[in-house]
Amino acid sequence: METSPIVAFFTWVNNDLGFNFSVFYDAFEWHAFVGGIGYTLLLSAGTIVGSVLLGMLGVFMQQSSVRWLRIVVATYVWIFRNTPPLVQLFFFYFALGPQLASLAGSSTPVLGNIGWAVISLILYAGAFNIEIFRSGIEAVPSSMMEAASAMGMNRRQIFVKVAFPLAARISLPALTNNLINLIKTTTNAYAIAVPEILYVSSQIWTQNLNTAEMMIVLLVFYLGLIGLFVLLMSLLEKSIAVPGWGKA
DSSP states (O other): OOOOHHHHHHHHIIIIIOOOOGGGTOHHHHHHHHHHHHHHHHHHHHHHHHHHHHHHHHHHHHTOSOHHHHHHHHHHHHHHHSSOHHHHHHIIIIIIHHHHHHHTTOSSOSSOHHHHHHHHHHHHHHHHHHHHHHHHHHHSOHHHHHHHHHTTOOHHHHIIIIIHHHHHHHHHHHHHHHHHHHHHHGGGGGGGTOOSHHHHHHHHHHHHOOHHHHHHHHHHHHHHHHHHHHHHHHHHHHHHOOTTTTOO
8 A cells, every 4th residue: 555755754754753743644633633623624614603692792782771781791791701611611511511401301412512612602702802892893983883873874884784784894803813712722622521632632632651742742733723814814804904994
């Protein structure tokens, strides 16, 4: 059977130089690693989309004239901004999950570890996104709101057509930073055995005692993933920029 150049190279690196990057020449480990990448990308994409949508909904409720809606949003933001994301994840998976199953009269969990990881990360990042969008809305000149109101727009129309589109442009750099942090925080899912890339890598280095090599692989992977995400967000920022807006 013909050996690929990549497999041959990393086999030589192991045999001659003593650096064991077994993930690149062991077929079983490679398939497990690729599966871990898939789960990491799934967690990242799902939580990014979910947290942004939650941030949009939350800031809309925050601007509502209904007092109890504002109180609900303020309480949610206060709780999730001021507690560690790993503690939140443990609360959902180990405390809330079993309680929901008990209330439902079921011996099986209502959600699995992946489901709870996604929900926990969305709620965590969503709280910050609400505050990011809120600061963006506050930066929109009040004269624009007054002009929209004078044209006969109601509160919802002003938010959807004037305030939020401008706020989103202002908030994009801060939003990008929060989403970068969210991508890195997906590694917390390791703690509840979600088979993302850190979990799979830990199994590989436990078996082969090649912790240093696997950590190098992880660092390179996250540098590449987050670098690509930053590039995409930069392109988005340029594509939706309003000429002259926010320039000195």
